[in-house]
Amino acid sequence: MEAERTLQDEEITRLGDLAAQLRADSIRCSTRVGSGHPTSSLSAADLLAVLISRHLRYDWRNPRNPANDHLIFSKGHASPLLYAVFKAVGAISDQELMDTYRRSGSRLQGHPTPALPWVDVATGSLGQGLPVGVGIALAGQYLDQRPFHVWVLCGDSETAEGSIWEALDKAAHYGLRNLTAIVDVNRFGQRGPTELEWDLDTYRRRVEAFGCHPLVVDGHDLAAIDEAFGRAREATGPTVVLARTVKGKGVPEVENKPGWHGKALKEDMAERAVQALGGVRQIRVTGPHPGSFSPPAAPAKEPPALPRYEKGAKVATRNAYGEALRALGARPDVVALDGEVSDSTRADKFAEAYPDRFFEMFIAEQQLVAAAVGLQVRGYRPFVATFAAFLSRAYDFIRMAGISQADIALSGSHAGVEIGPDGPSQMGLEDLAAMRAVQGSTVLYPSDAVSCATLVAQMVDRKGVSYLRTTRGKYPVLYDNGEEFPIGGSKLVREGGDVALIGAGVTVHNCLAAADELAREGIDARVIDLYSVKPLDRQRLRDAVRDTGGRLVVVEDHYPQGGLGAAVLESLADLADSVRVTHLAVRGLPGSGTPTQLMDQAGIGVNAVVIAARALA
């Protein structure tokens, strides 16, 4: 671990002073507000001092400079250190750091978020920064083809997350020479020692076995750190700097002691510590400038030539997803990813047409979603597909994407009992509830190919996390090519004033068949296609309440909680009129069978809709 001494003594002194400032500021801001993670910041201060002074190529006055390196704090709880860095480079003032950290309304939140222009993504749920970094590095190496580097500071505790290994595996698979993970091995987690403590050798062997190049250093040896970062930048594949550090380094009262995780120092301790570190400094550091480059001109945003479908023809909406996505591929900023099921989700249609903009993530859904988040950091428009059920594997990543206000499009195929014989493990039956509850999300569930293609085309420029639910089986095309399906809208598929049958996706077809049957009995049923589950078309529902005397049947291929029924009810909650909603949903635990058998057994088939409507009307 002894590095060649390539740095001049003077530079070492300068870096040491900067590190002392980063430490002092980490302590000062957290003690001022009375919370935060100073000790987790202290262990990594030397690493950051060297990085920002000599390796991170970043134009702090222009965080949108596309030539900038990327710096991600995967260990987001070390926000005092990150914000101390922002002060050191002149991005924020000492006053902002001291007066606003963790306060109401501040952009210096407890964990970093893109409320700050130098922060690409929100972190704080451990094990996510590195997988997102993989996505940014993919963009750099394969799409931008520019030499910016992605530096990710990881905690040692978070290497227990499987997602870290998904990330290293994919980094190696794609040979990402522009990615460096810096693991701050300070051997303490929140409540005690980590699993591997200072067993750097095991870390090294794991990293190597996963195809990345480990660089083991003493994380407090400034020259050694400098050399490792230099080698990382020049490496021919992904690198992992494994830095042996001491938690609380620089403050003897807490150094290498358990029980100090996530605790601000008391004021007197903080004063002594800052004093011992040389007092409050206002060093302003200027690291290497990235230069600049002009990204390719913004792509023409002409409406894509969407696939066309014959009314009445039977087409699966998952097919329409693949075909619409292929059409959108005419835009060079559109990229697609899949979790090793592209022949099922139909993302393969895009992959065949645009292999250079398709990323196979294999069966690693967390990395799948994280890569998309990283790609959108670089301005790409990622479309992610897997089975609806398996997006649940990445729910924490989707939640955090919402907090990052990341613009990503997700497609979940094979939703509901409609999938048939594969059984409940493959059925997305909670996805509408889960996706609706993501901050700022859009949730779409088209019933036919035409509406599906039109919605996919709108997802490309949609802000935030948007989710499309597609259906496995083939159902008749209901709409004319060229019809509009605005997000937030709905379709009145059939007029009727006795009762309103409300579905989305496959249940629209059940509602239509039920309306035919009811018509034979003299019951005049309106059918509404709520293809936009979030946002929802309140007006259409209110009209239905008014016109039918408040008689609504909502039918969904989803568990009863939180899905389409809840969306309808939430939207009508404050209505003064009397409304009676019969809510048909999948109430038991389904098994195998044909789609029709399973829908009938679940009580969401045609007959169930007829019975419910009859009882209301």
Place this chain on the structure above:
Amino acid sequence: MEAERTLQDEEITRLGDLAAQLRADSIRCSTRVGSGHPTSSLSAADLLAVLISRHLRYDWRNPRNPANDHLIFSKGHASPLLYAVFKAVGAISDQELMDTYRRSGSRLQGHPTPALPWVDVATGSLGQGLPVGVGIALAGQYLDQRPFHVWVLCGDSETAEGSIWEALDKAAHYGLRNLTAIVDVNRFGQRGPTELEWDLDTYRRRVEAFGCHPLVVDGHDLAAIDEAFGRAREATGPTVVLARTVKGKGVPEVENKPGWHGKALKEDMAERAVQALGGVRQIRVTGPHPGSFSPPAAPAKEPPALPRYEKGAKVATRNAYGEALRALGARPDVVALDGEVSDSTRADKFAEAYPDRFFEMFIAEQQLVAAAVGLQVRGYRPFVATFAAFLSRAYDFIRMAGISQADIALSGSHAGVEIGPDGPSQMGLEDLAAMRAVQGSTVLYPSDAVSCATLVAQMVDRKGVSYLRTTRGKYPVLYDNGEEFPIGGSKLVREGGDVALIGAGVTVHNCLAAADELAREGIDARVIDLYSVKPLDRQRLRDAVRDTGGRLVVVEDHYPQGGLGAAVLESLADLADSVRVTHLAVRGLPGSGTPTQLMDQAGIGVNAVVIAARALA
């Protein structure tokens, strides 16, 4: 990879015939129904023939024999092979296999579920069987202290899931000598080659680096397999048999060919294949018997001496969780697990009292939940705790636990904006929606320490997945010790007929303060504590509608979708009376601040409740 030849030729022939039967039956049943994964079954047939004949100690007539080994198909899509095994051991008939596989109402579903008595847990979402196996092995080695062995058949594709590495890491950390993963390295995934194809050496190095003992074999060499399984059983730590296999092995038309994943053979192909395999066989195999042992007598189920709290004292419900859990520890079947935050969730109170029944899973929430599922397979009552937000990391595992009908208790602490300065990454704000949408789940959200402790005590014998949401901050104890809080019930905390204020958890306190304020204005507000979010107390809500003329304010520290508000609305959906619900929830993206600031900003604080109630009343 050449093994010592320890088997007699006769036995080799017998095993070969059995393997041929398993192959033929995998083909026959999937071709009969026209779907399923025969090729993924064929690659592993030799492994299973040897396992069930010579190593798996299982009393097929008594799947509840506690001395039985455990067999888990982590690659659940190979269900034809699993059911062919069940036929070979006489557990099911050839007729059941042929006539019911993947059919409506059958227990032989597309992917295995515990509808079959020989199946411990549902699989089919890849990367889950092995983590669950870790939980079963933990029970065997640390609690039961019996020599049963856990055998988990994994696919090679699923090793891309980080959860597999969480599992191997924990298997090594806990030195689980009773656990063997068998990886069927057939080099093909669904849509093409796997990442590592037949690079057995990389698999070996990864397994070794993660602390497990790799055994590389030719997965079609019966003697070599036999030797590897023998060594696995005798090993002093966890073992991973890395079996190089050929997808579709035994059927030349599909052997080692892409494009045959998840496809049943056409009838004529199937006929030729079965013929070539020697036709339909009815071999009945008897493997080693496990013997028997008497598990310890069922624990006395006397009500535990729950912690007591003084009315009005300020106590955090997370504290009550820890204290109640410690009290429940008097029952020897209660175990607890935590994701490296036990000092925050207060699971440390149990850990201190019962260190032998506490399992630290570090920051690996998928493995955390999976271990609990495994522990309940062995009859233990696991309580899992982490931050509410971080349970989202394990959502797919919780979803599958619901399908497995696993009895596990989850506690999510630090829910909502109430947590204060840490910011949105640490706030559980979608957990109620996500957890409500889990099949068969129970969702609880107590407002005070007394109700929390009482609910924890009920979770211990609750069927299915139960979820408790706890609060970070301290709030006054509202109830008397000994009061009852049945699951499915609620509390009328304050009478009133003008308007009903409905909360759960922290918002009950806001409702009470609002009711005081409203009383000063002459508005008589009823306050309801909906501590049981699922199942919900419909009658209490209907009474409130009747008594207040349908004026309800629902307040929740959660995003507006799918949470408490949705639960209330779903429960009132079919009511004919006119109901107006004002729904207060966290509608924007929160930041840092104090709990009160953040609740006020989100519009769920006392003042917001007062304004909403005033507008309705």
